[in-house]
Amino acid sequence: MTEEEHVRRAGPLTYRGRAIPDTTTDQRLLDRRGPSDWVHTDPWRVLRIQSEFVEGFGLLAELPSAVSVFGSARIQPGTEYYELGVRMGAKLAEAGYATITGGGPGMMEAANKGAQRAGGMSVGLGIELPFEQSLNEYVDVGVTFRYFFVRKLMFVKYAQAFVVMPGGFGTLDELFEAITLVQTKKVTRFPVILVGTEFWGGMREWVESSLLKHNLISPQDMDLLHVTDDPDDVIATIRQAHAHLESRFERDEPGPSA
Template sequence: MTLRGSRVPRSTTDQRLLEGREPAGWVHSDPWRVMRIQAEFVEGFGGLAELGPAISVFGSARTRPGHPTYALAEEVGAALVGAGFAVITGGGPGAMEGANKGATEAGGTSVGLGIELPMESGLNAYANLGINFRYFFVRKTMFVKYAEGFVVLPGGVGTLDELFEALTLIQTGKITNFPIILMGATFWGPLLDWLRHTLMAEGMLSPGDLDLLRVTDDVAEAVAWIVAAQEERRGSGFSATS
């Protein structure tokens, strides 16, 4: 399931599953799909079971080397390794590549969890442990199950998807002692203002919901928050792979 430099598919497995435009023969093909999904879970669990403490890092695939956010991603990756964590990313280009690069060059475990997409192909060169998935929901499980927190760099729709999904899991008690760090006060400030002055003002958020997010421009501060949460988590008897 590990792919590097593979061809870009014209359609993806997820697309074919979700569009649902198949003839009545679906009753024969869907059981095989279930087995493929099961196989992806088994592959992911097997590949990451001995990973140890890790943090998932998200950010835009469109961030180019030389951009300040790419440099920030490298710094985050290296700092997490220095604090004893592996780094997990989506394995793509941009900020993901930066975080993988920082982790690898710091001598740490640098994980890339790729996804079959029509616009991307293979994993970046800095992921020294790579698994490629066909199904988004299987991959998303790995980001949470094998991480002790998220660091979220500036990004687009995919980054927001991971951010709000994790926030929902924390809000509903599905995961606990799980820090979410937003890197970049200027970038994330308008979103937090909207959450506070629109959603919270309308009663659509509880008063403490925004306290689940921490914002900083300081990598050392972000890592210190993560380490503190890790200690609290271990003190309460939970582990990332429970």
């Protein structure tokens, strides 16, 4: 057997010797029988991940200016924080912003509810979890993702600001990822606003007394954490940040060529 016969090329892949498969790619594709383990392999997962990006981009590409709102799924209707979430969603809608949430219950439902009832666009980006958590009834446009990292990209890519309501580990994860992206200039700076001074005040104090004290962050990094109780202040902060950004872009635009 020649050296060439010990080699099989399948597109960009090269197999040699004992690694050469017994069947061709077409045979494995067209054969209706056989094991289904291939749908759980990493190459197949890559295609599934790609499809999630395509679905998310396709759904959200034509959204108006939007704000991502995060918060706990455990907040119950009728509570103080739930009603604050409803007011927050309504204020965003009245200001012309679409509201993007994780699409679940609790604080996410509250923001979607406020946005929808105020006539705004209400968006839900759900996630597959071991326990059942369908999109809440106040979502106008929604998609459910398998992969957290795809979902998190959508929150960042299509939002002009992050509004962080009281929440647990998932909310903290989104909060600190957003701050890190802004701090490292991986994204154009956008406001990250924490709503609930009683809830978030202690965390901000800890960041200042521990991280800043030990020079683990820069003094200007404290400006990335704006804490308030007032939905009107949230809207004003977002608009001020966007006005500053637009004026900077206008200054940076090249003049007419000579």
